[in-house]
Amino acid sequence: MVMRALRHRTLAGQLLVLQLGIILMVLISVGGVSLAQSEATFTRVEGRRVSALAELTAANPLVRSNLEVPEERTGLATLALQTVAQSSVTSVTIADEDENVRVSTDPLQETRPMPLGSTTVGTGASWSGTMMIDDERFLVSQVPVLSLEEDRVGEHLGTVMIAESFPSVWERLRGASSYLLTYLGIALALGVAGSWLLARRIKRQTLGLEPREITGLAEHREALLHGIAEGVVALDPQQRITLVNDVARRLLDLPEHAIGMSLRDLRVEGRLLEVLTGEGVADPDGADDLPRDDVVIRRGRVLVMNRMRVVRDGRHLGTVTTLRDRTALAALERELGAFRSTTQLLRAQTHEFANQLHTISGLIQIGEYDEVVRFVDAVTERRHSLDLLVNSRIQDPAVAALLMAKASIASERRVELRISEETSLDRLQPEDAVDVATVVGNLVDNALDAVSGGRPGQWVSVAIRHDAASVEVAVSDSGPGVSPEVAAEVFTHGFTTKAATAGERGIGLALTRLICQRRGGEVQVASTHEGGAMFTAHLGIAPVAESVR
Structure with missing residues (x-):
């Protein structure tokens, strides 16, 4: 559908649409890179903060004393709420040695065992990483609470889990840079303007022709060049062959890959070089641009050649020479x-x-x-x-x-x-x-x-x-x-x-x-x-x- 719609547009319209598509792809790529960088920054920075906060909470004497006495919960709920309020984390959960939740700022966590990021957490190891809780992604740090009593030093009393939810895409875009959307908007505007100017320039360079018209002209040119009995050779101002038909290639013994090569590279010398380039064959009356025939002997053939300069808007574009075999x-x-x-x-x-x-x-x-x-x-x-x-x-x-x-x-x-x-x-x-x-x-x-x-x-x-x-x-x-x-x-x-x-x-x-x-x-x-x-x-x-x- 998109390609069919493009075919019915003008050349300028097609270029504009394609350029806009490229710009949108670039913007999406830039946005994706910004999101990935924002997530990596959030994971690195907030991960350190959450881990430090979990260690600090696990070392709090209030948490240790409440976990040593299973029936005691004095001050744990207040501590958890204060930590959430002061540190802007999503939830604080404290569980005993059996991973049964004693206190949690998330009411849903109080009715079930604490989810573990690793099996080693239950034996007193620390763990930090991402975890899915209730279909939501969190940055989690789980730190064990260890006893300091003389007869129970190092005993695993429980676990403190602090979780911080990942920000949304919009929040990450906004946090990536306060001017990111402004930059993207400016880039979009510049891209649209540049695409429009490019389309106009190409339109002028193609003389207002549409792609199907250019294709038709190219086909007609090939049919004309290869359908006439005379040889045709076109040169640019640097004496490079830009066009040659089969008859000219045969009469001048040129290779198949002659287009793009200069006459010097093809070892064209003598009278043939002078006639093709116009050097040394100026008309005595000064009418060098008027068509006239020059006779050239080439590899046993008598060739009659006629050279014309091509000028457009005052610019010299090259020459076109026709040649006929007059040996017969x-x-x-x-x-x-x-x-x-x-x-x-x-x-x-x-x-x-x-x-x-x-x-x-x-x-x-x-x-x-x-x-x-x-x-x-x-x-x-x-x-x-x-x-x-x-x-x-x-x-x-x-x-x-x-x-x-x-x-x-x-x-x-x-x-x-x-x-x-x-x-x-x-x-x-x-x-x-x-x-x-x-x-x-x-x-x-x-x-x-x-x-x-x-x-x-x-x-x-x-x-x-x-x-x-x-x-x-x-x-x-x-x-x-x-x-x-x-x-x-x-x-x-x-x-x-x-x-x-x-x-x-x-x-x-x-x-x-x-x-x-x-x-x-x-x-x-x-x-x-x-x-x-x-x-x-x-x-x-x-x-x-x-x-x-």
């Missing part, structure tokens, strides 16, 4: 890049052929037929020399076709694409050719972006070398180069060369590094003597079969 999307982008390169090649060739046809048409119109022949021969020789140069040094059709396409694009941008004399590449396995073409295409695109729109005479140089188990791709350019600050992190950040200079985000170099690492290699960047940049990639390949050759 990156692979799709790589395939789309091949189609895009083909489209750009066709467009560049169309533009080039159109210019050549316009030139031929103009020469025909003005009657310069010999110039037409010389122009066609020059175009044919230049195209043949490029085809011969590429095909003589690169035997793999996919890579050769890619470089032919890039040459047309470079020509359209007024950039010279050079094939290094050191270039030599045999025919590769199809899966190896795809990865090598992707690396070459990304590095050449970045180099073209770096030199396009610059001064005349810009160039991009490509060198490809291989042995039985690896391929090395080196792409250099005459552009502005890569600054040391960007060079240290360009692949971790996932920038392209264009992104490094213009501030746009991309994943070209990130994909290049990912492909190289998957094949047991690496990609690096360095500055050339001319001031440009040179990217060098190493990839492991499968041995080329004779049938493929």
Whole structure:
């Protein structure tokens, strides 16, 4: 019934009732301790007084003389009444050697034998303790009366019993301390006030929500976190993980007990640490709180992460970062890049052929037929020399076709694409050719972006070398180069060369590094003597079969 009633109360009401219950229990405990202490004090102090009074009465000559003469009772009743009146005891009883009561201030005791606290009392021993008499508890002291006559010294003449009733509970509470009830009342008032203030404070901290509402929110949060396809990681201002769902734990390779641990304890370092904490990734326009995507490579995965600061009432509560696995999307982008390169090649060739046809048409119109022949021969020789140069040094059709396409694009941008004399590449396995073409295409695109729109005479140089188990791709350019600050992190950040200079985000170099690492290699960047940049990639390949050759 009590629990059912509590469930229907508000959170503040439940706290108030529970606190009041605790306070009442404390008050009852304090009262019980006070009663126990009062009883112990009464037993100790009054026990000594009753024992001393009983010994004093037993030594009274009047008591001894009356007990020596059985028929004599002169003055015993008066002595007993005086003792009760002067000492404030409950009763005084005097019995003979057979424990028959001679005098007692309690009329009920005169009609029966004296009750003994111990069997040794009847043989002349003293006894003190508590005794139940007529269903009432008494503090009793029984002392023997001994003869002093010469021929009867030490003879047991009778027993004196003095009894004092125990005070009631109320009397003991009142006797424990004259201010005990006042203290208990003050404590009760302070407890009630404190409970009410605590209930109000908790009510404010829970934003006025009741327990069932808080439970519902927690259930909805868990369902939401574990029901979405994106990873979610929340950090407090001390960079401790306060929330992480299963997707984020899997993508970041975090342990099951990650909640409550700091990023340093989890050994999160590098670019991932910067994105999660916001250190070193401030927006150049100063709009750090605006949502934007950052690319991070983590354990062979391409992750796109978006971090938001959480602020409430001007207080920084932490950050929430969402992350998406874009590894599959990156692979799709790589395939789309091949189609895009083909489209750009066709467009560049169309533009080039159109210019050549316009030139031929103009020469025909003005009657310069010999110039037409010389122009066609020059175009044919230049195209043949490029085809011969590429095909003589690169035997793999996919890579050769890619470089032919890039040459047309470079020509359209007024950039010279050079094939290094050191270039030599045999025919590769199809899966190896795809990865090598992707690396070459990304590095050449970045180099073209770096030199396009610059001064005349810009160039991009490509060198490809291989042995039985690896391929090395080196792409250099005459552009502005890569600054040391960007060079240290360009692949971790996932920038392209264009992104490094213009501030746009991309994943070209990130994909290049990912492909190289998957094949047991690496990609690096360095500055050339001319001031440009040179990217060098190493990839492991499968041995080329004779049938493929």
